[in-house]
Amino acid sequence: MIRLDGKIASQSVKQSLKIEVDNLLAAGKRPPHLAAVLVGSNGASETYVASKVKTCEALGFASTLIRLPENISQDELVSKVQELNRNEEIDGILVQLPLPKHINESAIIEAIDASKDVDGFHPISAGRLTLGLPTFIPATPYGIQLMLEHFQISTSGKHAVVIGRSNIVGRPMSILLSQNHAYGNATVTVCHSKTPNLEEICKSADILVAALGKPGFVKKDMVKPGAVVIDVGITRMDDSAHPKGYKIVGDVDFDEVAPISSAITPVPGGVGLMTIAGLMKNTLLAYQNRTTAS
Numbered sequence: 164m165i166r167l168d169g170k171i172a173s174q175s176v177k178q179s180l181k182i183e184v185d186n187l188l189a190a191g192k193r194p195p196h197l198a199a200v201l202v203g204s205n206g207a208s209e210t211y212v213a214s215k216v217k218t219c220e221a222l223g224f225a226s227t228l229i230r231l232p233e234n235i236s237q238d239e240l241v242s243k244v245q246e247l248n249r250n251e252e253i254d255g256i257l258v259q260l261p262l263p264k265h266i267n268e269s270a271i272i273e274a275i276d277a278s279k280d281v282d283g284f285h286p287i288s289a290g291r292l293t294l295g296l297p298t299f300i301p302a303t304p305y306g307i308q309l310m311l312e313h314f315q316i317s318t319s320g321k322h323a324v325v326i327g328r329s330n331i332v333g334r335p336m337s338i339l340l341s342q343n344h345a346y347g348n349a350t351v352t353v354c355h356s357k358t359p360n361l362e363e364i365c366k367s368a369d370i371l372v373a374a375l376g377k378p379g380f381v382k383k384d385m386v387k388p389g390a391v392v393i394d395v396g397i398t399r400m401d402d403s404a405h406p407k408g409y410k411i412v413g414d415v416d417f418d419e420v421a422p423i424s425s426a427i428t429p430v431p432g433g434v435g436l437m438t439i440a441g442l443m444k445n446t447l448l449a450y451q452n453r454t455t456a457s
């Protein structure tokens with residue numbers, strides 16, 4: 164069984180990004196600049212945004228963190244995003260999700276200039292991805308692809324089953340896996356809450372991607388021996404034994420499933436680290452598109 168270690172794979176991606184940024188700086192150019200918008204103080208969002216900003220610093224990217232109050236109106240948030248769109252110094256914009264209930268997430272995502280949409284959530288980015296055109300690939304599916312590439316896990320001709328159809332992970336992952344490129348060319352089944360025979364379908368997967376957000380959902384009897392298992396789950400569970408008061412739990416019962424899989428991502432230390440690597444690659448791409456555009 165290969166442990167698909169996100170630390171190792173993300174280090175390798177980040178190392179090459181750092182070299183690219185060092186070269187830019189050595190040539191007297193400015194670094195790529197990511198703006199992260201955090202509304203309110205959701206604990207998990209705080210943690211994710213902090214690691215995004217920290218990774219920017221480590222790689223030599225510039226970053227700006229914009230903290231906005233929980234009760235900001237939708238119009239005010241749209242104005243803030245438009246201001247970032249106009250800011251020539253900023254290459255990538257991300258608005259951390261989820262947003263407070265009174266704000267329509269689609270309206271905010273659509274307000275982001277598609278050329279700065281490093282999350283790949285804008286309809287233009289999603290449409291281009293679907294058509295196989297160059298675009299920003301949402302960071303988690305992109306990170307999973309980078310992980311497969313790092314460990315040279317072939318997907319061509321395999322049956323890939325994706326559990327979950329979210330716009331952020333499941334849907335774009337299923338599109339990427341089915342497309343005609345390296346680390347694509349799989350036959351893909353997307354499962355969701357209305358899928359009958361879910362266990363049976365999962366059991367027929369050569370590659371199983373669990374992205375439904377239910378801790379420990381995937382059990383041993385749902386996995387074909389020798390399958391590659393990608394766990395996207397990152398649920399916080401109360402745990403008084405842990406110094407932080409919680410632990411991060413994946414969608415896969417790792418202890419049960421790992422012994423029968425050929426390769427598996429741990430949680431934590433798997434896909435989560437790759438998501439940030441994907442975001443950083445998108446930010447460099449946004450910079451390159453903007454600075455080399457005529």
Ligand code: GUN
Pocket residue numbers: 257258259260261282302303331438
């Ligand atoms: N919330 C959960 N995942 C993500 C992500 O990849 N980007 C943003 N902006 N918010 C998220």
